[in-house]
Amino acid sequence: MIDVVVPGLETSVQDFPGRIGFWNQGFPPSGPFDSWSFRLANLLVGNPAGAAGLECQYVGPTLKFTQPAVIAVTGANMAPTLDGIPVPLWQSVAVTAGQTLKTGPAKSGTRAYIAIAGGIDTVPWLGSRSTFHKAGVGGLAGSALKKGSQIPVAYAAGTPGRSVKPECRPEFSSNKQWQIEVVPGPDDEWIDEAGQARFLGSDWKLSAKSDRTGFRLDGPQWTFTAKAYDKLPENGSEPSNIIDHGYPLGAINLAGQTPIILVSDGPSMGGFINPYTVPSAAFWKLGQSRPGDVYRFKAVSVDEAQALRRTLDALCRESSLL
Known part of the structure; x- marks a missing residue:
């Protein structure tokens, strides 16, 4: 067991790729926002890339180890220490019984990942240990870490001293601006040419009203094609309304004039159009950005x-490790 001394800000158990195959029943995949950093953390300690670990956002936890372990911290720099001694990021480190890992506010990036050799051994729910907060399932009793709770770990020896090659690590934007790839569709034909050019050519600021369900964006107004107005009443009165249909993960969901990127814990369907979709390979950028950061979108094809x-x-x- 690992004792939770300080839980951090909504630190949760996640695995990769998450809870797959149950979205039609209302359960999204969840899983880590930045799967790049997450998977590398697991590989560093000798776990399968998708083993359950911790996702820490904005402010990390303080954890006390009751047995020896090998750990790795990747992603955002939360200045981790073991009994006050700095822990190198992107490297596997040996921990002795009784030592305390402390992480603080993120100095760069937003989400850090902690992997423990053997993986976190909570009970899987619908095939995944990932926490889906809003339904209270997965993870530790379906919620973020709490002070005084204990995290079960399946013991494995692990190998300390391994590191990720610098060129194989993600780089977090220092100027708070991100280029985010998007694929047109499924409802891009509802937006006129001027509206699409404006979307791709404008700055979009990430709102503080964002969480693992959706990333709300602030930016210019949208304009629509005739299709958005010349429609049957059951489609809804707003030009962005449509008869309820399925949403892809990463859809940029247009609620009135407000685009919301549907992310890891997002809904599977609804009555708004989705002019663009953020592909899975760009999710790590979303996971490492924070409110106030600026997105510029770049259209790419499905291929x-x-x-x-x-x-x-x-x-x-493994080829990314030293």
């Missing part, structure tokens, strides 16, 4: 999005 995912997956392998 290009799939190539980006293959490139990302290739980086999440």
